[in-house]
Amino acid sequence: MRDFYGISLPLPLMLGTARYPSPAVMEAAFRQSAAPVATVSLRREQGAGQAFWDMVRGLGVHLLPNTAGCHSAREAITTAQMAREYFGTNWIKLEVIGHADTLQPDPFGLVEAAEALCADGFEVFPYTTEDQVLAGRLVDAGCRVLMPWGAPIGSGLGLNNLHGLRSLRAAFPEVAMVIDAGLGLPSHAAQALEMGFDAVLLNTAVAEARNPAAMAEAFALACRAGALAAASGPMGQRDMAMPSTPVIGKAWL
């Protein structure tokens, strides 16, 4: 059983805290889904930070601070250092964004930041792609968790590159992997877990649903189903039909 830097999660669901219609709705989404991890961020203090800090602390979940919006390794490293002190955790969701439209990670800055942060005692969750060479570099840097994207952040497209993700999963059997970004429906989450991924991380799919708390619960159910299916050994696929009812003993009519 792969864990997240020594932490086993009761439910393989990590939920973002942004874009909800209200703080109360966000709390309801966490309550109704029992998601055990919340992603959080650091921004310039304008008065609302203290109340939000009290609220996320009150959720009683693991906090995963991110470096969202950082476009260079240096920015991401400084943000991670500030987040570690603020949130009191070594966990960091490392984002080094390389392109403003796709929000695709900058692989070069990502490796540079991951090396520095792992050496500094951080437990790094790098937001990455399905690229296996990049994954190898991140593992070499000391990452024991990878967070490949399903599709571009906020797109809701699901798992865009099934072959690439399946290959990545198979190539690093010891590394915990979280599908981060691009999930739109609970079926996408179930599919990721059925494929052997260890968790999913999502935000917009829940926060922008008409009923976020109910959608969060739907994702939780899908995550349970997907994880149970993966642990149960899914059947192999075949091209031709095979009758499930025995042929032997069928009457001659």
Place this chain on the structure above:
Amino acid sequence: MKIEVNGEAREVTATRLNAVLVELGWGEAKVATALNGNFVPAGARGATTLSDGDQLEVLSAMQGG
């Protein structure tokens, strides 16, 4: 002395970072700080001196995905 705080020009009289935070109204607030792009741990604020033109970032918790 003129410094930039979270992207805005501010005039402060204190020079030590912990005193500057008090002067700016963040004496009691839970914040993380960076000076000129470098993280300043809370424990180092008393020994950190600001100079004219410095860029100070004062961050706190925010919603994130």
